[in-house]
Amino acid sequence: MENITTNITEILILLFILITFLQSGIDKATDWKGNTGWLKEHFSGTMLAGIVPLMVGIIMIIEIITGILAIAAIFHIIAFNEPLFALYTCVLACITLLMLLFGQRVAKDYAGAFTLTGYFIVSIIGVYILS
Template sequence: MELFGFSIPFLAKLLFAAFNGILFTQSGLDKVFHYQGNLDYFKDHFKKSPLASTVGLLMPVITLLETSAGLTSVLGLLLLLMGNDSANTVGASGMGLGALSLVCLFFGQRIAQDYAGAAALVPYFLMTMAGLMLYTL
């Protein structure tokens, strides 16, 4: 079966890569271009948690993870469209980096006792894991 001229699994891979690419590229680049504002927010958010003293070190890590997840997903999307043999490996890597980013964010939200913020990450994590599974089948 086809939809829009693509097989359903291929279309699903394209859409997972596009979604992940948009989500993480935007989030990572927002941290890059508004670094101080994000840093101030996270310092305030974690001020009463065990992570308070590490925010300055963790901020570049999550920024790099998110940006890498997004750009790798976009690259996977482009490779899929070009029919490149490494598209599945690159796409799965983007999904894996995205999942790792979300686990880090989830951990931080739970430590900060922001349970609503942690719960809001669950659908993104499930989507990313579904994409990872699709790329590895």
């Protein structure tokens, strides 16, 4: 119980990342056709138009890995007071968000890019706290 109270900020950030990325990755897996269809239209007329399924697949895998890593990180913090997986999770979340930001900027979806800022702030605070 002491590890929970001592590391509550880190655990809450990891829970945020877990919910955000695992849900998003699972959504891409369960609604592949809907996601790729919408994104093909979103990226039409850009240099990324021809590789939408590849991009969605890569992002989906990274999001699911990030979510699973968050679960492992929470376990390691609670059980062993070990934050290394937590740092890896936050770094991977930041990298994933930068990939998403790149896509939004290429698609000239500036409002969509802006919405990623909040997620990035939470993730980078996690990196800051854990490093």
